[in-house]
Amino acid sequence: MDQAEGLRNIIKKQEIEPASQTARVITVTSGKGGVGKTSVSINLAIQLARQGKRVVVLDADFGLANIEIMLGIRPKYNLADLMFRGKSIQDIITYGPEGIGFISGGSGINEMANLTREQVFQLIQKMYELDQLADVIIVDTGAGIGDSVLEFVAASTEVLLVATPEPTSITDAYALLKSLNRNSSYKRGKTMLKMIANQVRNDGDADELFEKIGVVVNKFLHIEIEYLGAIPYDENMQKAVMSQEPLSLTAPNSAAARSLYRIAGILENKEIEDIGDGYGIMQFFSRVIRMKFNR
Numbered sequence: 001m002d003q004a005e006g007l008r009n010i011i012k013k014q015e016i017e018p019a020s021q022t023a024r025v026i027t028v029t030s031g032k033g034g035v036g037k038t039s040v041s042i043n044l045a046i047q048l049a050r051q052g053k054r055v056v057v058l059d060a061d062f063g064l065a066n067i068e069i070m071l072g073i074r075p076k077y078n079l080a081d082l083m084f085r086g087k088s089i090q091d092i093i094t095y096g097p098e099g100i101g102f103i104s105g106g107s108g109i110n111e112m113a114n115l116t117r118e119q120v121f122q123l124i125q126k127m128y129e130l131d132q133l134a135d136v137i138i139v140d141t142g143a144g145i146g147d148s149v150l151e152f153v154a155a156s157t158e159v160l161l162v163a164t165p166e167p168t169s170i171t172d173a174y175a176l177l178k179s180l181n182r183n184s185s186y187k188r189g190k191t192m193l194k195m196i197a198n199q200v201r202n203d204g205d206a207d208e209l210f211e212k213i214g215v216v217v218n219k220f221l222h223i224e225i226e227y228l229g230a231i232p233y234d235e236n237m238q239k240a241v242m243s244q245e246p247l248s249l250t251a252p253n254s255a256a257a258r259s260l261y262r263i264a265g266i267l268e269n270k271e272i273e274d275i276g277d278g279y280g281i282m283q284f285f286s287r288v289i290r291m292k293f294n295r
Contacts, residue, residue, distance in 0.1 A: 022280025023056075023134045026267070027156035030163065031172030033143035036198045037162045038066040039237060039247065041140040042100075043257070046248040047264035048136055049098040056093060056101040056134040058281075060152055061142040068104055071096045072244035078106030082126060083119060089129045097249055101134070112289050120289060127282035137281050144172070145179040154186040155287035160228065164199045165209050173213050181221045185291045193223065196263065197230040206230035229263040231256050 028044075030037040038061070045055045058079075059067040068074055075094040081087040093101040115123065130137070141152045153159055153176075163173040177193075180186050195214055197206040214225045234256035240247040247257050 022131050022282070023137045024158070025137045025139060025156060025281055025284045026158050026160060027139040027141060027152055028160045028162060029141040029149060029153055029176065030143050030161065030169070031145070031174070031176040032169055035143075035162050035164045035166075035169050036231070036237065037143060038070055038140055039241060040160070040162050040196060040198065040231070040260070041138050042067065042070055042246050043248045043260045044264050044267070045100045045102075045136075045138050046098045046246055047261050048268065049100050051264065051268055053135040053268075054099075054101075054133065055136045055138065056103060056130070057138045057140060058103045058105065060105050060139050060148070065104060067102050067140060068094075070241060070244060071102070071246070073102075075102070075104045078104035080106040080111065083111065083115065083123055089126050089133065093133075097246060112285075112292055115289070123289075124282055124286060127285045131280045131282050134281075137284075139284075145176050149176075150179055150183050151185070151288050151291045153180055154183050154191070155284050155291065156191055158192050159194065161193060161195045161213075161225070162198050163195060163209060163213060164197075165201075165205050170209070170212050174217060177213075177217045177221060177223055177225075181223060185287070188223070193225040194228040195225055196228050199233045200230050201233055203230065228266060229259065231259045231263070 026044075028037055028041045041057055045057050049055045057067055059065065073094060073096055075092070077085075077087050077092040079092065082089065082092050092103055094104070095101050112123075139152055139156070141149045143149070161173060161176070163169045195210060197209045200206040200209065210227045214227060217223045217225055232255045234247075234251075234254050236251040236254040237247050237256050240250045243250060247254065248260060251257055
C-alpha cells in the first residue's frame with residue numbers, strides 16, 4: 001500500500017466515524033471577485049453571533065487575507081502554523097467584533113495535498129476540536145472557478161453563492177456552477193446551493209437576477225438552487241469596507257445591514273437534516289484532502 005492510499009484510508013475512516021458534535025459549515029463563494037462575498041461572510045458571522053451562535057470564519061482565499069484586511073486585525077498564526085508548526089486550534093483563531101473568530105488560511109490551503117500520514121492524522125484530530133469550539137463555521141472561498149474553490153464547494157453540504165446584477169457576475173456564477181457540475185467529487189443532492197442577490201437596486205432586480213442564474217442552471221445543468229434573499233445596494237457598505245469595519249457595526253440600521261440580519265435569521269431557522277450526516281469541519285477537511293489526492 002503506497003502512502004497516498006494509506007492517507008485515503010485514514011480519511012475514509014474519519015468519514016465513517018463522524019464526531020459526536022459537529023459544527024454547521026457554510027461555504028460562501030462567487031464566480032468572480034468584487035461582488036461582496038467576503039463582506040457577506042463577515043456580516044453574516046456577526047449577525048449569527050448576535051443570535052447566540054459561536055461563529056468562526058475560515059479565510060480560504062489563498063494569499064489574499066481578505067478577512068483580516070476587512071476587520072483591520074492581523075492574526076499571529078494561520079492554518080499553515082496548525083498544519084506544520086505545531087500550533088493548536090486555539091492558537092490560530094483570532095477573535096474580532098461580537099466575539100466572532102477567524103482563521104487565516106495562509107499557505108496551508110494549497111499545501112494540504114502534500115501532508116504526510118502523520119500530518120493528516122493530526123490535522124483531522126485538530127479539526128475535531130474545532131467542531132467542539134464552534135456552532136457555525138463560515139468558509140470564505142476565493143473567487144472564480146479554480147481547483148481550490150471547486151474543491152471547497154464540492155466538499156460542502158451548504159453553499160451560499162453571492163452574485164450581483166452585473167453581466168460578468170451572472171456569467172461567472174453560471175461558469176462556476178457548470179464547472180462544479182463537471183467535478184467528479186460533486187455529489188448532486190449532497191450539497192444545498194443557495195443564492196444571495198447582492199447590490200440590487202430593487203426587488204425586481206433581485207428576482208431577475210435569480211431568474212437568470214437559478215432558473216437557467218436548473219434547466220440546463222439540472223442543479224437545484226434556492227433563493228435565500230437580497231441585499232440592496234448601499235453606500236454604507238463601501239464606507240464600511242474603506243474603514244475596515246463591518247457594516248453590521250458601522251451602520252447597523254442601514255438597508256443592507258437589515259437585509260443581512262434577515263438572511264441570517266433565515267439561515268438560523270433553516271433545517272438541514274435532509275442533507276444527512278457528514279457535515280462538520282472535520283469531515284469537510286477530510287473530503288477536501290481526499291479531492292486533492294485524487295487530482
